[in-house]
Amino acid sequence: MASSNDSSKYSLKRPRNLATLLSIIVPGLGQMYNRRFLKGIFLFIIATSFLITTWDFLDIGIWGLFTLGTIPREHHSVQLLIQGLISVIVLLFGIAIYLFNIKDARSDAVAKENGKPNPGLLKGFTNFYNDGFPYFMILPGLIMLIFIVVLPLAFMIGIAFTDYTQYNAPPRNLLSWVGFDNFIDLFSLDIWKNTFINVFTWTIVWTVVATTLQIVLGLFLALLVNDKRIKFKRTIRTVLILPWAVPAFVSILIFSALFNPTFGAINRDILSQFNLIIPWLSDPFWAKVAIIMIQTWLGFPFVFALFTGVLQSVPADMYEAADVDGGTRWQKLKFITMPHLLFATAPLLIMQYAQNFNNFNIIYLFNEGDPAVRGQNAGGTDILISWVYKLTFETNNYNMAAAITIIMGLMISIFAFFQFRKTAAFKEEGRY
Amino acid sequence: MAMKQKTKSKIEVTFIYLFFLLMFIVIAYPLLWTVMMSINPGSNMLVTQLFPKNPTLEHYKWLFTSPNSDYLTWYKNSLGVAIANSLGSIVLTSLIAYAFSRFKFVGRKYGLYMFLLLQMFPVLMGMVALYILLTTIGLNDSLVGLTLIYLGGQIPFNAWLVKGYLDTIPKELDEAAKIDGAGHLRIFWTIILPLAKPILAVVALFNFMAPFMDFLLPKIVLTSPEKYTLALGLYNFINDQFSTNFTQFAAGSILIAVPIALVFLLLQKYLIGGLTAGATKG
Numbered sequence: 065m066a067s068s069n070d071s072s073k074y075s076l077k078r079p080r081n082l083a084t085l086l087s088i089i090v091p092g093l094g095q096m097y098n099r100r101f102l103k104g105i106f107l108f109i110i111a112t113s114f115l116i117t118t119w120d121f122l123d124i125g126i127w128g129l130f131t132l133g134t135i136p137r138e139h140h141s142v143q144l145l146i147q148g149l150i151s152v153i154v155l156l157f158g159i160a161i162y163l164f165n166i167k168d169a170r171s172d173a174v175a176k177e178n179g180k181p182n183p184g185l186l187k188g189f190t191n192f193y194n195d196g197f198p199y200f201m202i203l204p205g206l207i208m209l210i211f212i213v214v215l216p217l218a219f220m221i222g223i224a225f226t227d228y229t230q231y232n233a234p235p236r237n238l239l240s241w242v243g244f245d246n247f248i249d250l251f252s253l254d255i256w257k258n259t260f261i262n263v264f265t266w267t268i269v270w271t272v273v274a275t276t277l278q279i280v281l282g283l284f285l286a287l288l289v290n291d292k293r294i295k296f297k298r299t300i301r302t303v304l305i306l307p308w309a310v311p312a313f314v315s316i317l318i319f320s321a322l323f324n325p326t327f328g329a330i331n332r333d334i335l336s337q338f339n340l341i342i343p344w345l346s347d348p349f350w351a352k353v354a355i356i357m358i359q360t361w362l363g364f365p366f367v368f369a370l371f372t373g374v375l376q377s378v379p380a381d382m383y384e385a386a387d388v389d390g391g392t393r394w395q396k397l398k399f400i401t402m403p404h405l406l407f408a409t410a411p412l413l414i415m416q417y418a419q420n421f422n423n424f425n426i427i428y429l430f431n432e433g434d435p436a437v438r439g440q441n442a443g444g445t446d447i448l449i450s451w452v453y454k455l456t457f458e459t460n461n462y463n464m465a466a467a468i469t470i471i472m473g474l475m476i477s478i479f480a481f482f483q484f485r486k487t488a489a490f491k492e493e494g495r496y
Numbered sequence: 497m498a499m500k501q502k503t504k505s506k507i508e509v510t511f512i513y514l515f516f517l518l519m520f521i522v523i524a525y526p527l528l529w530t531v532m533m534s535i536n537p538g539s540n541m542l543v544t545q546l547f548p549k550n551p552t553l554e555h556y557k558w559l560f561t562s563p564n565s566d567y568l569t570w571y572k573n574s575l576g577v578a579i580a581n582s583l584g585s586i587v588l589t590s591l592i593a594y595a596f597s598r599f600k601f602v603g604r605k606y607g608l609y610m611f612l613l614l615q616m617f618p619v620l621m622g623m624v625a626l627y628i629l630l631t632t633i634g635l636n637d638s639l640v641g642l643t644l645i646y647l648g649g650q651i652p653f654n655a656w657l658v659k660g661y662l663d664t665i666p667k668e669l670d671e672a673a674k675i676d677g678a679g680h681l682r683i684f685w686t687i688i689l690p691l692a693k694p695i696l697a698v699v700a701l702f703n704f705m706a707p708f709m710d711f712l713l714p715k716i717v718l719t720s721p722e723k724y725t726l727a728l729g730l731y732n733f734i735n736d737q738f739s740t741n742f743t744q745f746a747a748g749s750i751l752i753a754v755p756i757a758l759v760f761l762l763l764q765k766y767l768i769g770g771l772t773a774g775a776t777k778g
Contacts, residue, residue, distance in 0.1 A: 146632060294509070428712070429731070452624070
């Protein structure tokens with residue numbers, strides 16, 4: 065019994081298997097076999113026109129993706145790489161349509177086997193509209209996302225495995241795939257290794273210290289303003305949020321002027337009272353201190369506003385219950401306030417760390433990553449992303465810039481991992 | 497004992513106020529300093545004073561009237577990009593968010609994961625590629641190219657934000673409309689959109705302000721001064737001869753910062769609400 069069932073499972077005598085097979089061989093054929101001619105012809109036309117219009121493009125694209133061109137000056141490696149990536153995307157779309165065609169033929173055949181009549185023309189269109197509706201809604205955004213976000217990222221990953229530099233650039237030269245050579249150089253050549261280690265450690269220190277400071281200050285202020293004994297809450301809140309409201313590039317440039325050692329007000333008007341002159345811009349240590357202080361100034365209002373919003377939603381009866389039990393202020397903070405705050409804001413706080421990790425603006429606008437440091441090709445305050453910027457636009461070390469970006473991407477993925485775990489969204493999935 | 501408690505509390509409150517005072521000074525000082533710079537006569541930073549003896553509005557006048565100043569052109573460029581960006585982003589994200597919030601379809605879950613992951617990767621990380629891509633297809637130095645990048649880059653974050661908000665709109669409303677014979681588009685247009693106005697306003701505002709505040713993308717994309725946006729133009733103002741143009745830079749910055757700050761302070765309540773709702777309720 066069981067064995068005969070098995071053999072008939074794949075038997076071509078069953079309409080569902082035959083329809084599937086026919087659709088695999090020629091898209092649309094299975095639908096025609098199901099006597100759904102209009103849909104079959106439609107799919108067939110789509111499939112053939114897809115092949116006819118994209119064949120040459122795909123052919124060159126895939127060839128280019130593997131070889132990156134063979135004749136210097138005639139073949140442009142970068143254009144070939146882009147065409148190759150676009151070909152892969154187009155091909156994926158094609159495969160998606162093809163798979164849909166197969167699945168559709170099979171499910172129609174199954175419906176027929178179960179004795180359901182073929183839906184009429186109007187009903188067929190309605191079904192198509194209903195099932196396809198979400199895809200139509202997403203399509204414009206998806207196309208933009210693919211070409212503006214995904215394609216550049218894929219292209220960047222590709223570049224990291226080529227030898228694309230200022231001295232080896234198309235159309236004069238052909239690029240070639242070099243495997244992991246760029247990464248090996250990054251960790252073995254002295255100049256790259258030293259720079260990478262310095263920039264990397266500073267990036268980590270910067271991310272942790274600056275972000276933690278802004279969170280702690282924001283939290284502290286939010287708790288203080290929330291105190292029952294404090295008056296003028298609205299005014300205080302408005303003033304505390306001001307640094308967030310002023311465009312960051314304006315405030316950073318202003319701070320850069322304020323910290324300027326010769327004409328900046330901090331040295332000239334304030335520190336000179338105590339006979340102090342601090343080289344804020346030319347000494348790496350003091351430049352780092354200044355940048356961290358500025359970021360704290362810029363970043364705490366967001367955290368403050370966030371916590372203030374959440375604090376107002378902590379139910380008052382929890383505190384009353386704690387009072388009855390004789391809980392101290394510290395205990396209330398630790399067991400009621402903090403869990404509440406962190407539960408609601410954890411994903412946003414993780415985002416803060418991720419943002420500072422990639423906070424190009426402050427590094428570049430404050431001091432362009434300077435001061436220069438002997439024996440490395442990045443400045444003293446450069447973090448990874450500003451170093452990548454310099455490698456791209458100042459020294460045209462595209463391959464190295466891309467390789468470092470990949471390492472940054474891996475780091476970001478760690479943040480993303482925690483983000484996924486903390487985001488409640490997926491726990492609530494399945495409501496619809 | 498009670499007396500002691502009261503004095504202790506009073507001392508505490510005094511310290512809290514003192515701390516606020518300190519924060520006020522730290523916040524206000526750079527802002528006040530900028531305002532004072534902008535009304536200092538002359539342009540040499542070495543002779544500027546925190547409270548100038550004879551304040552002047554000459555720098556504001558210079559921005560708008562001097563033939564050497566491109567300020568109005570930059571303002572126009574930024575405004576154009578900002579309007580296109582805020583309208584385009586509403587259309588794109590509301591469509592996506594509606595699909596993800598109300599329909600079950602193949603690839604939905606992976607789509608959500610993709611948005612969450614991509615919003616961690618700023619467009620900036622692809623800057624090597626973007627720069628080469630734009631030069632290869634000839635869209636560098638164009639405001640259209642810049643707008644397209646903004647529009648594409650904002651999708652993951654904002655689609656997520658709006659989807660989170662739409663999830664809070666009861667599904668019974670759509671179902672009632674469906675029973676009355678309304679189609680998907682009609683439900684979207686007459687039920688979802690009006691109810692989603694607050695979050696869409698936030699998205700529109702975000703994307704309207706972004707081109708005024710962003711500096712790096714314009715710097716990568718735009719090369720000719722008549723296409724600069726405000727942030728890039730002002731940066732180049734002081735970048736060449738820092739100490740000599742600073743008073744004009746200060747005046748130009750204040751004219752951007754004041755309207756943005758005002759709108760921002762008025763709307764920050766919605767902003768926070770939207771962020772926490774989007775992040776936690778998802």
